[in-house]
Every structure is written in C-alpha cells, then in structure tokens.
Amino acid sequence: RDQETIETALVAAETGHLVLSTLHTTDAPETIDRIINIFPSHQHSQIRQAVANNIHAIMSQRLVRRAGNQGRVAAVEVMVSTARIRELLGEPGRLHELREAIAAGHRTYGMQTFDQALMGLLTSGTITKDEALEHCTNRDDFLLRLGGVQATSSSTWDGFEQ
Template sequence: MLMTGATGSGKSTSLASLITEINAKYSKHILTIEDPIEYLFNDNKSIISQRELGVDTNTFPAAMRAALREDPDVILLGEMRDPETIDMALTAAETGHLVFSTLHSPDAAETMNRIVSSFMPNAQPTIRSKLAGNLRGIVSQRLLPHKSGKGRALAAEVMTTSALVREYILDPLKVAEIAEVIKKGTSAEGMLPYDRSLLELVRKDQITEDIALQYASSPTDLKLKLEGF
C-alpha cells in the first residue's frame, strides 16, 4: 500500500494513523523503518519495533533484510528511494507481509511510472508483474487551504488494484489510462478520483469553489458538477 504526495502533504501522518488503527485492533508484529522516526508508538494489541536510519541501520535495503529475519506482520517503510528498496518491499509483500510506504509522486499513474522507470529496461517487466500481483492500492494526497482560513483540508485520489488496473500496470502503453479507470471507478470499488474528492470538500464547506477549480484535474468538468450538471 503506497501513500504518495509532495513533501508536507501529510503522508507520514496518514501512515501513522493506519499503524495506530492496526495497533488498537489487532495482535500483530509491526516494524517501522524511517529516516528519521516521525511518530513514536506505544504497544497496544500489537508489538511495535521502530528502526531509524543512521542510528539502528545504515540503509533501507539493509534494514529490510534485517526486518524480514524478525518475522513482522506489518512493515512501514518510510520511503522507497531506490530500486533495491522497491524490489525488497515488493518481495516482502509477495511473501505475505503487509507493507506501507511513501513516494513523492502526485498521483497513481505517475507513481507507477516512477517506480518502473527507476529500474533498468530489462528488469521492468518483472517489476510490473510484481506490482500487478502485490500492490493493493495507492492514496495520493494534497493539503489545500481550508475555507475558514485556519488549517488545511485533505484532498485525495484513491486507487484500488482492480483487475483492470492490474492489466494496465502490466502494459507500459496503458499505464497513463489508470487515471481514467480511477475517474470512472465507484466508491463500492474503493476508487476515489481526485476531482470527486474536491467536489465533496466544497459540499462539506471545507474549501472554496475557486480553490477546488484551481487544483482540479479537469476544471471544466468539475465546474459543471459544482453548478449541478
């Protein structure tokens, strides 16, 4: 499961909330690998081990290798910075671990492109296959000015890995079309297009129409929906 967005978009806070939720409800071994540690967790129902780069380990790949020897159920990997770390995270997911991580990418389609393009061309088909088989979803976040003038409002795009998304991940010519799959997806499928998130924030009086249109993927379509069409 990937959380993406620009620096300061709340990725770490969202992941911390997910870890807190698992900790409150399930008896799991959770292992976090971060640079630096941003949130300290206390054991509740789960046992949580936290590792910091430069203190407990030298590199993310070294930390991942050590982590897998500790038999965790859940791994929070602060950031997937290089091909080796990405490959190890996918291998961990392949062997039954729930892996959370982040990337500095604006949306699901760009996330796929960045992951795959970080590998040499001869390795890319294998990585596409691993992504298609193990990725469960991508949440891409942006924090927008709140209508009240105080604080921020969270807008998000959510992609779940449906059968069609898997097909598009495997085909380098169709990755860009993932955005259209999300746009046409339903809440029942777990899909949330970014512009639908903006529309909901306007209706909840959390952001202004001007802000929504400024940040929209398709401003013309969003304007029509705001006008009731």
C-alpha cells in the same frame, strides 16, 4: 525511493509481507510510473507484473486550504487493486487509463480521484472553488463539471455533486 529499496519492498510483498511505503509523487499514476521507471527499461515488464500482482492500494493526498482559512483538509485519491487496475498496471502504455478506472470504481470499490475528492469537498462547503481549481488534476474537465457538463460518464461522479 531508490531501486534497491523498491526491489526489496517488491520481494517482501511477493513473499506475503505487508509493505507500507511513502513516495513523493502527486497521484497513483505517477507513483506507478516512478516505481517502474526507476528500473532499467529491460526490467520494466517484470516490475510492471510484480507491481500489478502485489499492490493492494495507493492513497495520495493534497492538503487544501479550508474555506475561511480555517486550517487545511486532505483531499485524498484512493486507488484499490481491482481486476481492471491490475490489467492496466500489467500492460505497457496503459497507465494513462488509471484515472478513469479509479473514477469509475468509486461506488463499488470506494476509489476516488483527486478531482472527485475536491468536488465532494467543494459541494460540502469545506473548500472554495478557487482552492478546488488550484489543486485539481484536470482543470478543464473540472470547470466543465462545475458548469454541469459531463466530461466523463455521469455515474463516475454520483455522490460528489449536489
């Protein structure tokens, strides 16, 4: 949560320790951005490489109201450290590509974006369309997807839609 704590966690991870942590961020790209940008700019390259080499996964959640106001359900974004993810983490200016890499990795690696998670919850009847739209990351793409338009490659959404 602060530079010293993150630095300690990175050193522990680099020496083989399992490090679990929480950050108050909205998703995986913001989490990575927060970790890197807590350090002075002259250290960004070093920190970016340390994160790319040592992170195993990032899970983020948003609690969404269930249909019929029957409590809440977690919509979970899952990012797993794959070769593609490590490549994006290690290179400056590529964090904006993480969401597409996460979406594309759902079949092979079990990853999913928030929007994929919300679509799955909506398709199963667990949440309403209004709740999905309130919590989605990219409202325009989500609306296109609901209308049957493929805003991204169709295989990245297999299993989330009927």
